Amino acid sequence: MEYVLKTQNLQKKYRHFCALSGVDMNVPKGAVYGFVGKNGAGKTTLIRLICGLQDPTDGVYKLYGTMNKDKRIQEARRRMGAVVEVPSLYPDLTARGNLEQQYRMLGLPNFDGIDEILKIIGLENTGKKRARNFSLGMKQRLGIGVALCGNPDFLVLDEPINGLDPQGIIEIRELILKLNREKQITVLISSHILDELSKFATHYGFIDKGKILCEMSAEELEAKCRKCVRLKVTDMKALAKVLDERELDYKIIDEEYCDVYSDPNLTDITLALINEHCELLSADKRDESLESFFIGLTGGGQNA
Numbered sequence: 001m002e003y004v005l006k007t008q009n010l011q012k013k014y015r016h017f018c019a020l021s022g023v024d025m026n027v028p029k030g031a032v033y034g035f036v037g038k039n040g041a042g043k044t045t046l047i048r049l050i051c052g053l054q055d056p057t058d059g060v061y062k063l064y065g066t067m068n069k070d071k072r073i074q075e076a077r078r079r080m081g082a083v084v085e086v087p088s089l090y091p092d093l094t095a096r097g098n099l100e101q102q103y104r105m106l107g108l109p110n111f112d113g114i115d116e117i118l119k120i121i122g123l124e125n126t127g128k129k130r131a132r133n134f135s136l137g138m139k140q141r142l143g144i145g146v147a148l149c150g151n152p153d154f155l156v157l158d159e160p161i162n163g164l165d166p167q168g169i170i171e172i173r174e175l176i177l178k179l180n181r182e183k184q185i186t187v188l189i190s191s192h193i194l195d196e197l198s199k200f201a202t203h204y205g206f207i208d209k210g211k212i213l214c215e216m217s218a219e220e221l222e223a224k225c226r227k228c229v230r231l232k233v234t235d236m237k238a239l240a241k242v243l244d245e246r247e248l249d250y251k252i253i254d255e256e257y258c259d260v261y262s263d264p265n266l267t268d269i270t271l272a273l274i275n276e277h278c279e280l281l282s283a284d285k286r287d288e289s290l291e292s293f294f295i296g297l298t299g300g301g302q303n304a
């Protein structure tokens with residue numbers, strides 16, 4: 001697999017406080033990578049490091065295969081656009097004015113491409129309205145527009161849905177999906193709202209107290225959070241036979257317990273088990289929701 005970003009044992013200390021301790025993170029090319037962690041977990045710190053806004057105290061990272069200590073890292077970083085913390089906008093300029101200013105800063109020869117960016121971010125009809133009068137969602141989208149000016153193929157967004165209303169969240173989600181699917185832009189998006197990220201992320205990295213707890217694909221997360229019924233029986237072989245006959249999806253936990261997916265017909269299973277001389281001792285519906293999975297992973301606590 002090709003990776004846009006790989007970090008190895010990345011560390012950031014502020015005096016004696018370790019904001020990141022030994023982070024190994026892998027963002028595959030083409031992914032929408034949800035970087036999930038509670039407030040203060042270290043998400044912004046990591047993003048600031050890979051954007052070159054701060055230096056790591058230890059460890060390394062590679063952007064498009066280029067090591068951070070390599071002189072060519074600036075070239076690799078030009079392929080990246082980022083919105084860190086709050087979008088940096090000129091409040092007295094219009095949406096177009098902000099994009100023009102960014103084009104000038106990047107030294108681009110003309111303003112070709114601005115119309116397309118305005119359209120993608122859904123701000124093509126904001127005319128003379130100044131950025132200071134935009135809603136929070138519009139400001140976020142304009143911030144993403146500014147990050148798109150250098151035509152990046154890796155977009156890094158730090159908590160872009162924080163504080164947005166439901167409509168604003170949907171607009172950001174659709175924008176990210178459009179950029180990922182139509183423009184093949186790899187996206188790293190940090191958030192503490194796993195439920196929202198789960199609607200579009202393809203990969204996840206979970207961070208807590210400066211450490212990556214685990215990385216997984218969307219399929220792996222879905223499998224962990226699937227709804228199921230946990231059956232307790234006296235004869236696991238008999239249960240497996242009954243479930244196989246019904247072509248049900250299941251996972252045997254141990255000699256007594258088995259998780260059965262896709263809303264099984266319990267009456268039918270119970271009757272079949274009686275024929276097999278097997279007793280059904282209990283049946284508990286389990287719904288490991290995303291948030292409870294996340295809380296379990298981080299050991300609970302505030303702001304989860």
Ligand code: ATP
Binds near residue numbers: 019037043
């Ligand atoms: P949030 O969503 O609240 O921004 P986060 O996951 O982005 O959370 P960071 O901003 O990366 O968290 O902060 C990680 C930890 O490092 C926090 O405990 C924070 O107080 C601390 N920290 C961040 N910047 C500094 C700094 N310049 N000096 C000292 N401590 C800092």
